[in-house]
Amino acid sequence: MQMMKKRARKITGALLAVALFTLSAIPVGAAKLPGASYSPVQLEAVQSKKMTYYKNGSASIPNTLDWITDASALKFLPLSVIGDVTSVVLDKEGVYWIGTQNGLQRVDFNASDTKDIVQYMAGPRYLYGGDNHVTGLASDEAGGIWARTASGVTHIAMPEQTMHEKSFIYEDLVQTILDRRGMVHGTSFTFTDTDNTTDAVNYNSATGVFNSTPTTSDNDGLWTTMYAMGEVFRYKALQEQYGTNPTSEQVAEINDAKAAALRATKAVLLLDYVSGRGNGFPVRSYMLTSEATAATVGNTVYGYQSTNGFWFQNFVGPDKNNPNGIIPSMQRDDGVEPIGYSMVRVTKDAENKKGSTLFPSGGTDVMNYNGLGLSQASIDELNLTRPEGQKLGIDIKTIVETTESGPVYQVLPVITAATNNSTAKEDKTTSETNKPLFQLTAPVYEQIPDFFNDLFPSSVIVDGHIDMNQIVYKADTSSDEVIGHYAMFYTAFKYLVGDSNDPELLELKSFIEETTHRMTELILKDDHYYIEDATGKSTQWSRWLGKYFNDSLSTMEKQKQWEFSVGVDKDGNDALSYGYEDAPLNALEVMGVLKTASFVTEKRYPADSLKYEMAYEQAFASSYSKEDPYVNGLGYIDMALEYVERRIVRQATNAYSDNGNEVVTMDNAGDSTNANATLHNDWTQYINYSDEELGWFPVFILVTLEQDELRHAKIVEAYDQWYSNEVREENPFYTFLYQLAHPDKTDVDLQSAVRFLYRFPEFQIEFPVEWDRQDVFYIEPGDRDKAKQTNYALAPDERRIIKHNSNPFANESQSTGVNPNYNYRTGSIEAGSVFTLPYWMGRYFEIIKE
Known part of the structure; x- marks a missing residue:
């Protein structure tokens, strides 16, 4: 349980005692963007x-x-x-x-x-x-x-309030109720007031107390990255802007920022070590076995866990022997023996996540599904030690699909008596006495480094080390998480550590170098361009291979429907690869990965740094592959430049399929959203707003790191396509990045982005929002969220709370009507990272100033 008591900002002797940094090397007024022509927006104190x-x-x-x-x-x-x-x-x-x-x-x-x-x-x-x-x-x-x-x-x-003053509210909430061992994201809360003279609810009350028990989220590292990057820029901005002779209060504030940045950065890095796999595998999240959300039926690894996902529990120690073999992709060839193993927990995902088919040309081979089915190589290896009658894929398997030629079987990570040789479904009946017939395992090769000990309570530290037997981690990691990690690696390495001689920061630097190297090697292993999981194949979303983006593209381009941006095969059927529309984003992601890796590993792993740079340069070397043999990484900048085009193709192909396999025209369009948007070439109706958020991270890396003018111009050109929609959101998260991409522009609408900061709510509490308004024009629903939309971006204090990962224009029927017994003392609250990251980045890069 964590608590926050609202309080005034006071500088204590204890804080001053930890002011250990030095200021002598701070470059006061250093140019952040050579050749910048814009003028910073002077922030004002505004009514809040x-x-x-x-x-x-x-x-x-x-x-x-x-x-x-x-x-x-x-x-x-x-x-x-x-x-x-x-x-x-x-x-x-x-x-x-x-x-x-x-x-x-x-x-x-x-x-x-x-x-x-x-x-x-x-x-x-x-x-x-x-x-x-x-x-x-x-x-x-x-x-x-x-x-x-x-x-x-x-x-x-x-009352009037500066944005700097507002930022303290978000910082206090993070440090006291939103922080879960350094990870930062939303949580449920309760609120009480120790002032017994009033029964009112005032979240700003000096005697008010927030309580929370933060729990796991789907992408802990991504959300923590957003917070951590903001803290890094807070640290740097305050260092420079307070100058070489800061006051004692300013000294304490700088140290607060450094401590917050270091803690959050370590929390993200930890996610690359908690599995103990030793290969740079990034997990989505982790829990301690003592957390309520980690509970299973019967409190054993064989009982059902209601917290969904692909979770593994560690079993480490001299007496912990893996009950299964080790699949080829997870075997080490350096002689290191496992110190234990991790076993997959019984969850809905582990039992029935069959996945969708990826490649039109791929058939029903398990490698053509993006679910959790094991690769055939993994099955074969595991069967070497399994007795007759218990062979995977023969005796033990589940039906994931039924085709014209019969059922399609897979070996999912958990198969029970109820799901064996029958349709994959959720089985909650397993226990110590009714164990699953099969539970996938992964080797644990190494202990979590002691560097991360301070993130844990003393109850988790045994003999000076983190007790890995108390760790339960979430796999099936998405590209969302991966690109967040790399953005954090880059930002912390360049802006937090920099040229510092601080021993703690130098130790952090060493882990950033090692982690970046490991994960990049995992992505490039065997030139497969994906994150490999314990299944022996890629996770559901972390893939950047050329075939994923462009399978059947050469066939589609030969069909007459292609003239109308419709992607079909010779029989007129939808032939778009599952990842076709992901290509522009994922191309930028892997370019950001490689550029970061080359930069971070240059001194410690020079040969590999050069390898990463050469792989990165390949993105600009030629056009991308459209048929076998696909060359991963080749010409990826061209895919990045097709963001709008590929959205239009996906939308037009959907409309074609909805229209009885007929190209949509004015005469046959009907009234579907897809058809109408296709007729008007309105690709904004098919935007994935979560992708917009993810696209920010590689673009930030690339526009601030790439020095070659021609390559930089191509990257900026790619981002301009994204910003052509983002501009109407008036969001500093995107606007400030656009200014960084165009430092010579003096007409960027920075004032609207600043207004977003002014109107951003102090407490990101997820109140239902009233949408039955007479002052707003509504337009037709977006294709992805099916909700009608406002025709302009409402101020953030007039709409629902989001983290940029959903449609800011969407009306999602948030109003729940009148409730005279509404409980203001409990609810859900998000972290203020949506404010603090652009605010502090804007201050550091001198886009805004207090």
Whole structure:
């Protein structure tokens, strides 16, 4: 259980005692972007919304409020159009507060940004219990408002606040309730207030306490990377901007930033060691066996685990002998013997994740499925030690698909009596006395380095080492996680460690070098360009091989439908490879991987660094392969430049399939979203917003690391295609990267990106959002999320909380109606990394300044 007590920022003697860094080598005012022509945006202190919630009947509601229950103050609209207005306050600052039957509006004709003239507040974030029928308003005489509904009262205070001051709120939340052994992501929470004189809920209360028990998330390393990168830039920005003679308070703040950056970076690095496989395999996440989410039925490895995914439990020690053989891809040839093994846990994924077919030309071979079925080479090796009657793929197997020619079998990581030779499904009945017929294992070759000991409680440290028997880790790692790791490797290596002589940072540098080298070798092993898992084949999403992107492309280009951006074979059937539309993103990813690896390993592994650089240069050497033999990595920059084109092809092919295998025209289109978008070449209707977020990481690596002008220009050209949609999101995460890619541009809309920071909520609590609005135009649904969309980006404090990995325009029916018993003392909260990463990166690169 973790707690946060809201407190003022104080600098203590203890903090000053740990101020060990030196400032003598800090390059004050060093040019970050040679030739930059833009001017930094000067940030201002702006009014920020701070809510206090009072349930109807609360004795804490002040009895001195002068409630306004009429619209007589409203002068700028005719009475004929204000039928749903219930109350209007014109405060002493000239701001109109307008209560309606459908929410609260703030109208300030003097707003510095015209987009902020009208601000809309509804749902439980602003009005008690989501009761949007305002029955009365009262000014607080300080720029804020009291809003009353039948369900309760909300006080919306509007004090001025700098963005630097706002950043402390996110930092406090991370350090006290969002941090799980250095990993940072959202969590559920409870909130209490030790002030017994009030029953109101005020998250900013000095006596308020947040409690949480952070749990695993799907991509811990990716989300932690976002936080860690922000902390690295916080550290560097504060070092430089406070100069060579910082105050004691500034010294402490710099040290806070360094400690946070180091802890989060170590947490990401740890994910590349917890499996003990010794080959650089990055895990998605890990749990301790003591965590509630790690529990299994009967508390044994044979019992069902409800936390879904592909999880392994470690068994390490001299008496821990692997019950299975070691598959070829996980065998070491350097004579090192395993110190134990890890066994896959019984989960839904392990039992039935058959996967989709990858290549139109691949048939039903298990290697053509992106699920968890074992490779044939793995099956053959394991069968060498299995007795007759228990042979995998012969006696023990599951049906994953039924075709015209009969059932397709696979050997999944967990096969039980109930799933043996029958359809793959979830079996929750296993136990110590009803063990699965087969549970995949992986060797453990090495102990987790002691460098990471400080991330764990003392109960996990045994004889000076992390007790690996208390570790349960999540495999089937995605490319999302991988590119996050490399972005972290690069950022920490270049900006956190740099030329430092700090012993702790030098030790960190050594682990970054080793980890980068190991994982890159794993990706390039046998030239397969993927992350290999314990199944003997790639994980579901971590693959960057040419065939994955372009299988059947040469066939499609010969068909008449290709003229209309439809990818089919000679029989008119969809022939797009599963990874066709992933190519532009994944091409940038592997280029970012290789460029990072070459940079980080240059001194410690010079020969391999040169190998990585040559592999990277191959991306610019020629055009990519369109048929066998595919050359992995060749011409990948050309694929990166096809982002819009491949979105259009995927969309048009979907529309063609939905249209009875007919090319969509004005005469036969019908009313489907795909068809309409295809007719208008509107590729933005088919955007994967999670891909937008992932694309940011390799682009950041490449635009800040690539020095060759021609290559740099190609990378920027590729990112420009992504930004052609991102620009309308007005998000500093993308806008500031676009400015880095175009340092000569002086017309980038930095002000809208700054507005995003100004309007970003202090507490990223996942309140239901009101979408039944009269002030917004809605357009048709996006193809991927099937939800109607706003035609412009709402300010972040008027929409649902997201981490950039979903559609910011989508209306997903967040409103849940009126709930007078809404519980403001519990909920879910996200980390403020969406704010802190662009904010501190912007300050470091002098895009913004306080």
